[in-house]
Amino acid sequence: MIAALIALCDHLWQKVIDRFARLLGGSIPSATAAACLATAALTVTALTGLASTAAAETDAPYAQATASVATDGTVVHSKNVTSVSRKSTGVHCVQVDGRINLSNVVIHVTPGGWRFVSAATPSALCGNAADSIAVAFANNSGTATDSAFFLSILQR
DSSP: OHHHHHHHHHHHHHHHHHHHHHHHTSOOOHHHHHHHHHHHHHHHHHHTTOOOSSOEEOOOTTOSEEEEEOTTSOEEEEESEEEEEEEETTEEEEEEOTTSOGGGEEEEEEESSSOEEEEESSOGGGTTOTTEEEEEEEOTTSOBOOOOEEEEEEEO
């Protein structure tokens, strides 16, 4: 059932991406489209209630790494994400499998709600580690705030 929901979501998101491309009078880069599709697949998986105390493995064949992270930094499900740590209000460090070269990827982060988000690698917030991504959130007034989020890492 989950596979069917993800396939349906993938199909619907592809239609949305195609429609936006037509509205913009061009095309959407494949990496951007793949990030949207990976995020949609993560969203459907999260909404089906698969969360457990142990992070479930995510089936995301086009993403090098993905994660669905709760507001408190708990990993709901992931692929090639070794840890997520909350450094301070609104700031998380996401550590990926060492085989992933973060210098040559597209990082896509979707906040769980209306928030501003920033992602950087390497970052002093995460000790400038080559295998970590700093993800930071702020509300409309610019104050740091905690947020759930979805993360996708795609090869350029």
